[in-house]
Amino acid sequence: MPDAAPPSLYAPLHEPPSAADGCFVLGRIAQSLDGRIATASGASFWIGGEADRLHTHRLRALCDAVLVGAGTVAADDPQLTTRLCPGPSPVRVVIDTDRRLADRYRMFRDGGATLLLCGTEGPARHGGAETVRLPRHSRGGLDPHAVLAALAARGLRRVLLEGGGITLSRFLAAGALDRLHVTLAPLLLGAGVPGFTLPCPGRPADGMRLDWTAHRLGEDLLLDVALNRARPPACT
Secondary structure (H helix, E strand, O other): OOOOOOHHHOHHHHOOOOOOOOOEEEEEEEEEOOOEEEOOOOOOOOOOOHHHHHHHHHHHHHOOEEEEEHHHHHHHOOOOOOOOOOOOOOEEEEEOOOOOOOOOOHHHOOOOOEEEEEOOOOOOEEOOEEEEEOOEOOOOOEOHHHHHHHHHHOOOOEEEEEEOHHHHHHHHHOOOOOEEEEEEEOOOOOOOEEOOOOOOOOOHHHOOOOOEEEEEEOOEEEEEEEOOOOOOHHHO
16 A cells, blocks of 8 residues: 555554653644544544554554544444454543443444443443443543543553544543544545544644644545653643
């Protein structure tokens, strides 16, 4: 495949995590040129191209866990496996704070290892998934650091956070991301679901200025951003 991701993009996943919680967390998102990860109806197949999808599957094969929010499961019913490349599929982890998802989705029925993280009491199983109750965060959702602690306790230390935008933004706001891979597709949607939702600074100079490396990925552009658990100034 032309313009496949270079080996350097995967190197951080082979290094020992440096964060105090013992985890390495890579945020992953594909968005249109105007910053949308889905249309207004929630449709997102496919914003990124073939090379972008292969890159995502390779990242899964190198991670212990792949993490998504409940909105991603409801909209896409994803499998989150490594179907496009060799390597083991990671443990699937779903954040469903209020436990609203039905157990009909594929991840809860296909027999693969799955965790459902929630903030409410309930049965110990959700379909085929093990449920874990965790503390809520003051900004909404579950506390990202509690999520990582729960995963680390299970030996799941290399974590791929695949979305959606709200979940990714909460981890970024909490300073819980080590690295970020953002794919920009040559696509304009005009409206839809934003990739990031964060507190707005008073002026551009007060925003979070990032340093990135750009890579051509098939028809798309992949931005590799080292965050090192930094938080946007408006979130501190």
